[in-house]
Amino acid sequence: MGGIKMKVNLTEMYVDEEIKNAAMKVIESRRYVKGEQAREFEKEFAKFSGAKYGVATNSGTSALHVAMLSVGIERGDEVIVPSHTFIATVSPLLHIGAKPVFAEIDEKTYTMDVNDVRKKITKKTKAIIPVHLYGQPADMDAIKEIADEYGLIIIEDACQAHGAEYKGRRAGSIGNIAAFSFFPSKNLTVAGDGGMIVTNNEEYALKAAALRDQGRVAGKKYEHDYVGFNYRMSEILAAIGRVQLKHLPEWIEGRRRVARLYNELLADLDIILPFEKEWAKHVYHLYVIRHPERDKLKEFLKEKGIATGIHYPIPVHMQPAIKNILKEEYKLPVTEKVAKEVLSLPIYPWMEEEKVEYVANAIKEWLRK
Ligand SMILES: Cc1ncc(COP(=O)(O)O)c(C=O)c1O
DSSP: OOSOOOOBOSOOOOOOHHHHHHHHHHHHHTOOSSSHHHHHHHHHHHHHHTOSEEEEESOHHHHHHHHHHHTTOOTTOEEEEESSSOGGGTHHHHHHTOEEEEEOBOTTTOSBOHHHHHHTOOTTEEEEOOBOGGGOOOOHHHHHHHHHHHTOEEEEEOTTOTTOEETTEETTSSSSEEEEEOOTTSSSOOSSOOEEEEESOHHHHHHHHHHTBTTOOTTOSSOOSSOOOBOOOOHHHHHHHHHHHHHHHHHHHHHHHHHHHHHHHTTTSSSBOOOOOTTEEOOOSSEEEEOTTHHHHHHHHHHTTBOOBOSOSSOGGGSHHHHHHHOOOOOOHHHHHHHHHEEEEOOOTTOOHHHHHHHHHHHHHHHHO
């Protein structure tokens, strides 16, 4: 290929004057927690996600933890989860004393294999946690059918799927409750760690709001109805999130543009590209390709100045922390194979066409070797 070497980041973050001003206004207001910014962000983000209630938290992990407790997950309950996900989908279950039961993923979409979910149900199963991985919703109708049949709760892990759609419905509005993350790499960020629970169920929303605020029900300052946590979102971050939310629809289209371009440039090569289901609006938090010699390709791209990621190299059921607790052998051949082959390419809403071309050309050059 030759030519100029570019530096291509895996992701880029957005900062503008409005964001800086929003943060500065909160600093000057001297109201840093439990104020108007988080309250308004909750309303706006819930509305965006097609849900009635929003509960802002200090991370996606705490959003998942509180969501699980709000729907009544208890010690000894079994909860079906994918293993091809970030560990935080699973770790709150272990803090509760519930048991994660790992299901396979679909080899094309990398989201839960619904047939395997059905096989993993026992009398102790209480809930299913579909993860809308990389920004594509899991097959929610099929999961709902199983949940209805067995009386199970659905907790959506929508940490990577702000604004993603399943048959026209937004991620977060389909299950009983959902968790989002605003970690700095996510499609919407708050210049720090942050998260949000959304739900259409008032009871869950009230309990979640109390749990993330030391178990206090709104309006009660000195009485604690639950043993809760301090999982509140700071006002500065909420103010930043509100500005970011205004840009999110245009950013989603930007990511989809980059994904389309990659799809065109990388078509008909000896690599597996992302597969967008006909019922999905994928928001491409990550653009993930697959190749059996992933590590060599990653190294080659690094030499070209191209940053890539691996989401995730070790399935959760193979993590030492999880194995030590569960002491159970799982065989998840699709998950284990995919973990060895996935590679996340650079993507962000405003990524220039020439950078996408540069990445695609580098991949082609490597494949020709
Ligand atoms: C699928 C998934 N679940 C949970 C989390 C946890 O979110 P956070 O890092 O905000 O705690 C993340 C993001 O890191 C994620 O990608």
